[in-house]
Amino acid sequence: MQLPISVSRSSDAPIQAQIVAQIRDLIDRGLLSSGTRVPSSRELSEQLGVARRTIMLAYEKLIAEGYLESRQSSATFVSALNPIRAIHVDGGGAPNSHREETCPPAHLPCATRNSPNLYIPAHQRSELDFGIGRPDHRLFPQKAWQRIMFENFAAHARVISDYPDPQGYRNLRLALCEHLRLTRGIDCSDEQIVIVSGTQDGLNLVARLLNQPNGKAIVEDPCYNGAAAAIETFGMKLIPAPVDREGISVGDWPKDAKLVYVTPSHQFPYGATMSLERRKKLLSWIYESDAYVVEDDYDSDFRYNSSPLFALAALDHSRRVIYLGTFSKSIGPGLRVGYAVFPRHLARAARDMKATMSNGLPTLSQAVIAQFMRSGAFERHLVVMRRQYLARRDALISGLLEAFPETRISGADGGMHLVWTLARNQPTARDLAVKCQDAGVGIYPILGSPICKSFAPASPRDVMLGYTPLTEGQIHQAVGRIKHLLRASS
Amino acid sequence: MQLPISVSRSSDAPIQAQIVAQIRDLIDRGLLSSGTRVPSSRELSEQLGVARRTIMLAYEKLIAEGYLESRQSSATFVSALNPIRAIHVDGGGAPNSHREETCPPAHLPCATRNSPNLYIPAHQRSELDFGIGRPDHRLFPQKAWQRIMFENFAAHARVISDYPDPQGYRNLRLALCEHLRLTRGIDCSDEQIVIVSGTQDGLNLVARLLNQPNGKAIVEDPCYNGAAAAIETFGMKLIPAPVDREGISVGDWPKDAKLVYVTPSHQFPYGATMSLERRKKLLSWIYESDAYVVEDDYDSDFRYNSSPLFALAALDHSRRVIYLGTFSKSIGPGLRVGYAVFPRHLARAARDMKATMSNGLPTLSQAVIAQFMRSGAFERHLVVMRRQYLARRDALISGLLEAFPETRISGADGGMHLVWTLARNQPTARDLAVKCQDAGVGIYPILGSPICKSFAPASPRDVMLGYTPLTEGQIHQAVGRIKHLLRASS
Numbered sequence: 001m002q003l004p005i006s007v008s009r010s011s012d013a014p015i016q017a018q019i020v021a022q023i024r025d026l027i028d029r030g031l032l033s034s035g036t037r038v039p040s041s042r043e044l045s046e047q048l049g050v051a052r053r054t055i056m057l058a059y060e061k062l063i064a065e066g067y068l069e070s071r072q073s074s075a076t077f078v079s080a081l082n083p084i085r086a087i088h089v090d091g092g093g094a095p096n097s098h099r100e101e102t103c104p105p106a107h108l109p110c111a112t113r114n115s116p117n118l119y120i121p122a123h124q125r126s127e128l129d130f131g132i133g134r135p136d137h138r139l140f141p142q143k144a145w146q147r148i149m150f151e152n153f154a155a156h157a158r159v160i161s162d163y164p165d166p167q168g169y170r171n172l173r174l175a176l177c178e179h180l181r182l183t184r185g186i187d188c189s190d191e192q193i194v195i196v197s198g199t200q201d202g203l204n205l206v207a208r209l210l211n212q213p214n215g216k217a218i219v220e221d222p223c224y225n226g227a228a229a230a231i232e233t234f235g236m237k238l239i240p241a242p243v244d245r246e247g248i249s250v251g252d253w254p255k256d257a258k259l260v261y262v263t264p265s266h267q268f269p270y271g272a273t274m275s276l277e278r279r280k281k282l283l284s285w286i287y288e289s290d291a292y293v294v295e296d297d298y299d300s301d302f303r304y305n306s307s308p309l310f311a312l313a314a315l316d317h318s319r320r321v322i323y324l325g326t327f328s329k330s331i332g333p334g335l336r337v338g339y340a341v342f343p344r345h346l347a348r349a350a351r352d353m354k355a356t357m358s359n360g361l362p363t364l365s366q367a368v369i370a371q372f373m374r375s376g377a378f379e380r381h382l383v384v385m386r387r388q389y390l391a392r393r394d395a396l397i398s399g400l401l402e403a404f405p406e407t408r409i410s411g412a413d414g415g416m417h418l419v420w421t422l423a424r425n426q427p428t429a430r431d432l433a434v435k436c437q438d439a440g441v442g443i444y445p446i447l448g449s450p451i452c453k454s455f456a457p458a459s460p461r462d463v464m465l466g467y468t469p470l471t472e473g474q475i476h477q478a479v480g481r482i483k484h485l486l487r488a489s490s
Numbered sequence: 491m492q493l494p495i496s497v498s499r500s501s502d503a504p505i506q507a508q509i510v511a512q513i514r515d516l517i518d519r520g521l522l523s524s525g526t527r528v529p530s531s532r533e534l535s536e537q538l539g540v541a542r543r544t545i546m547l548a549y550e551k552l553i554a555e556g557y558l559e560s561r562q563s564s565a566t567f568v569s570a571l572n573p574i575r576a577i578h579v580d581g582g583g584a585p586n587s588h589r590e591e592t593c594p595p596a597h598l599p600c601a602t603r604n605s606p607n608l609y610i611p612a613h614q615r616s617e618l619d620f621g622i623g624r625p626d627h628r629l630f631p632q633k634a635w636q637r638i639m640f641e642n643f644a645a646h647a648r649v650i651s652d653y654p655d656p657q658g659y660r661n662l663r664l665a666l667c668e669h670l671r672l673t674r675g676i677d678c679s680d681e682q683i684v685i686v687s688g689t690q691d692g693l694n695l696v697a698r699l700l701n702q703p704n705g706k707a708i709v710e711d712p713c714y715n716g717a718a719a720a721i722e723t724f725g726m727k728l729i730p731a732p733v734d735r736e737g738i739s740v741g742d743w744p745k746d747a748k749l750v751y752v753t754p755s756h757q758f759p760y761g762a763t764m765s766l767e768r769r770k771k772l773l774s775w776i777y778e779s780d781a782y783v784v785e786d787d788y789d790s791d792f793r794y795n796s797s798p799l800f801a802l803a804a805l806d807h808s809r810r811v812i813y814l815g816t817f818s819k820s821i822g823p824g825l826r827v828g829y830a831v832f833p834r835h836l837a838r839a840a841r842d843m844k845a846t847m848s849n850g851l852p853t854l855s856q857a858v859i860a861q862f863m864r865s866g867a868f869e870r871h872l873v874v875m876r877r878q879y880l881a882r883r884d885a886l887i888s889g890l891l892e893a894f895p896e897t898r899i900s901g902a903d904g905g906m907h908l909v910w911t912l913a914r915n916q917p918t919a920r921d922l923a924v925k926c927q928d929a930g931v932g933i934y935p936i937l938g939s940p941i942c943k944s945f946a947p948a949s950p951r952d953v954m955l956g957y958t959p960l961t962e963g964q965i966h967q968a969v970g971r972i973k974h975l976l977r978a979s980s
């Protein structure tokens with residue numbers, strides 16, 4: 001530790017006194033707190049370019065004054081208590097308590113109170129929590145991951161000491177080309193891929209790249225709030241387009257809109273899969289309007305009732321689709337790795353913009369994912385997850401149908417959550433959520449959700465249920481509790 | 491692997507024929523390439539909800555046609571060659587070669603060709619490379635790091651399966667409070683800290699938070715290009731302020747500027763330490779103008795000739811300084827972790843903006859750094875690094891002075907690089923750099939550097955030399971080669 005003190009040889013005060021005064025001041029101001037170990041006399045003498053004897057004398061004086069104390073061998077610490085510091089300690093905080101200003105200045109346009117936040121601390125979750133987009137940690141392939149991590153660790157000293165490629169680790173981009181070609185029908189080169197720290201980062205990259213002063217962006221209504229917030233904070237105007245069971249309704253949109261944001265595989269939050277007809281219509285509109293589509297393919301790894309459709313990006317021959325994918329659902333959101341695929345003519349601008357935004361992602365985690373994919377372990381992991389999640393989804397659907405025969409469910413063909421529309425004779429989603437919380441069950445009403453943005457008034461009867469973090473047994477138990485609650489309240 | 495195919499039961503074509511046609515098409519279009527293993531008949535039958543026998547028959551037909559081949563036991567692969575695919579293969583690429591569009595549309599404001607880029611691939615570096623801001627990988631505390639990483643790995647399945655706190659892992663923020671208090675005199679709470687993926691990410695966060703339409707930002711001339719690019723791409727106008735040996739000259743700046751970006755500890759690139767007088771003057775200006783300072787403290791962990799001064803943020807009692815720090819220099823840039831400290835009244839807006847920009851950083855690396863700091867290993871590591879880097883700096887200075895007695899050097903009091911100003915009778919920095927490159931020595935002229943932004947014409951005689959990636963012996967050798975080159979050319 002280097003203490004922030006210095007000595008002046010041109011001062012009248014002796015050097016020892018200068019050191020004593022400054023350390024005393026650091027302690028009085030609360031910057032050095034009790035119990036902190038101060039540097040050894042050797043370290044401080046090296047730092048200040050002062051004889052070690054001078055430091056030892058200064059420390060002795062501070063010990064005599066009660067500021068420092070010498071414990072064990074030769075180590076010196078700030079005393080547990082001394083008369084002056086006691087005032088601050090009893091005062092309940094640091095000497096500069098900053099109570100004066102707590103609001104941001106009014107001119108800051110940015111203080112969005114409605115920021116998207118997928119983070120829910122463990123202690124705020126219910127015992128049986130239908131969390132959205134959360135993989136089951138019990139299914140994480142800890143062994144395979146650990147083995148690959150340790151294999152990569154030998155090279156770690158070298159890769160941690162270098163700036164990574166801001167576009168992303170090349171082996172990961174190459175593995176993604178293969179994966180996207182096989183599973184999503186996307187034909188791209190590694191030069192078109194930018195590794196991002198998740199979909200949110202990717203959305204910001206795209207919005208910043210395509211942003212125009214007073215530009216317009218068309219979004220699904222309702223849509224993922226993270227996308228709305230990312231686009232809106234760049235000053236673009238959001239134009240909502242209604243969603244039905246075939247996905248976004250391509251309609252009479254303003255021709256000067258330059259960006260359309262969609263979730264074709266599993267519309268967020270309602271879960272519709274965009275029909276092929278709509279996809280073609282959307283692409284036609286894009287070509288005519290000289291605009292771009294952002295395809296957020298957040299949970300397409302999980303498809304249950306039918307094969308995955310080709311991605312929009314696979315249908316797009318004039319290269320107007322920007323594709324966003326993530327490992328947050330397939331591996332885990334604590335990894336913070338996703339990817340964006342750009343049309344070839346935008347790739348260079350995207351790489352440059354990414355370098356302006358950040359100097360890339362940690363090399364180790366990218367190398368581990370690349371090897372996880374190359375080794376086939378990723379594909380095997382997905383097979384396991386799909387089977388498990390399918391069983392959980394089915395347990396949830398059959399449980400709900402058994403408890404409430406007239407249950408209406410949507411968005412269950414794929415992904416990690418479905419939407420349950422409560423009947424007229426049942427409480428509203430919000431009322432039920434409050435009751436459920438008391439019963440240890442976490443459910444997520446769409447109305448008022450921090451991760452859903454609605455333009456038209458959202459239905460008060462729709463609840464999102466993420467079935468992936470819970471086992472079949474837990475789902476059974478949770479549905480039982482909900483049934484009990486609804487029976488008691490009717 | 492799930493193939494992007496599907497079957498329609500309402501179609502006239504038999505299901506087996508539908509499958510054959512679609513797989514044939516995937517292969518013809520190059521989406522399934524030769525050697526790729528296709529799903530087992532069991533997997534595909536599960537995916538499509540079709541009898542396994544149907545899949546087996548479809549595969550047999552495709553094998554007979556030469557599209558697939560069966561190797562080993564029961565695994566089936568795309569054939570190495572077949573008549574139709576050979577055309578594409580010989581054509582030198584994927585069927586859709588996207589040669590039509592290679593330039594971004596002219597209306598995109600963003601395609602900055604001058605994006606900052608600290609990434610230099612290993613094969614592009616010289617044998618003896620005076621790289622800027624690069625720690626020596628031989629000094630990375632691999633053992634201590636590995637031990638902490640493995641200790642944290644037990645909890646990994648859980649933390650990787652959850653979204654992290656977008657503000658950053660709390661234990662890391664707490665460890666930073668302590669570190670900043672002791673080493674930089676900054677008195678802050680963990681609520682004021684946002685963990686970022688390095689200084690570049692932090693700069694974007696600040697610029698985006700404080701950005702105003704047609705706003706003005708004052709920057710050092712020259713300055714770090716990453717900062718200039720981050721601020722400028724948000725549409726702010728950069729006002730350059732000259733730098734001398736006391737740091738930025740606080741002058742007659744426009745009163746409506748709302749942001750000043752400085753590097754007080756070690757001005758980038760010239761290395762001046764901002765004098766206390768200038769610091770006070772700068773803060774006075776800020777208070778009068780109702781503006782903010784961004785203090786980029788990128789390499790203050792390394793201070794050689796004197797103690798570190800308190801950070802500007804420590805002097806700032808009216809809370810107008812935003813402090814940026816990074817682990818890129820002290821641990822390694824491949825880690826991608828830094829931190830921003832906000833005045834209390836901006837902390838909430840900063841957290842919200844960070845959540846809009848990305849959902850935080852990987853939990854594991856943050857947990858490892860926190861434990862590395864708490865255990866005292868970080869401080870011990872810094873002590874080792876400081877001694878080594880000091881010895882290397884001294885080797886470079888004495889080597890240059892010995893070879894060229896009139897050598898002018900600046901910025902050597904701290905940090906990881908110094909600036910060597912070539913004499914009039916020596917070649918320009920650029921000419922010397924070209925010669926050096928041929929001799930296996932990497933040196934970095936300020937004029938034309940992608941990481942330096944100059945407003946006034948930069949001196950053609952100034953060279954940056956990073957002494958941290960090279961041993962004393964290598965530095966000696968490199969200076970010897972430069973001496974030889976200059977003697978040969980004079």
